[in-house]
Amino acid sequence: MYYVVEFDIKSFLDNVNHPKLMRQIWALGIRDKHLLYIIRQILQAPIKMSDGSVIHPDKGTPQGGIISPLLANIVLNELDHWVDNQWIKIQEIEKL
Numbered sequence: 273m274y275y276v277v278e279f280d281i282k283s284f285l286d287n288v289n290h291p292k293l294m295r296q297i298w299a300l301g302i303r304d305k306h307l308l309y310i311i312r313q314i315l316q317a318p319i320k321m322s323d324g325s326v327i328h329p330d331k332g333t334p335q336g337g338i339i340s341p342l343l344a345n346i347v348l349n350e351l352d353h354w355v356d357n358q359w360i361k362i363q364e365i366e367k368l
Contacts, residue, residue, distance in 0.1 A: 277355055286332045288347055290315050296346050314339055
């Protein structure tokens with residue numbers, strides 16, 4: 273490795289798209305329906321707000337949840353492949 277690319281995605285974990293994440297997990301070959309159900313339940317786990325109300329999130333991952341880093345890596349895998357592809361294209365153009 274010769275270069276490091278750093279991204280700071282504001283509120284990334286708060287905005288993870290649940291349906292897209294589930295499709296990405298499926299595309300990785302994870303087809304166990306029971307496991308997928310558990311992941312969906314974790315993503316949609318109720319959150320008790322400071323005013324006592326309860327919300328059911330439709331996006332984001334559980335903050336501080338043990339599975340959040342893994343889910344973030346699954347989502348960011350696509351970005352990693354895109355950056356790699358862009359780098360390869362730049363190198364091919366420079367060779368011309």
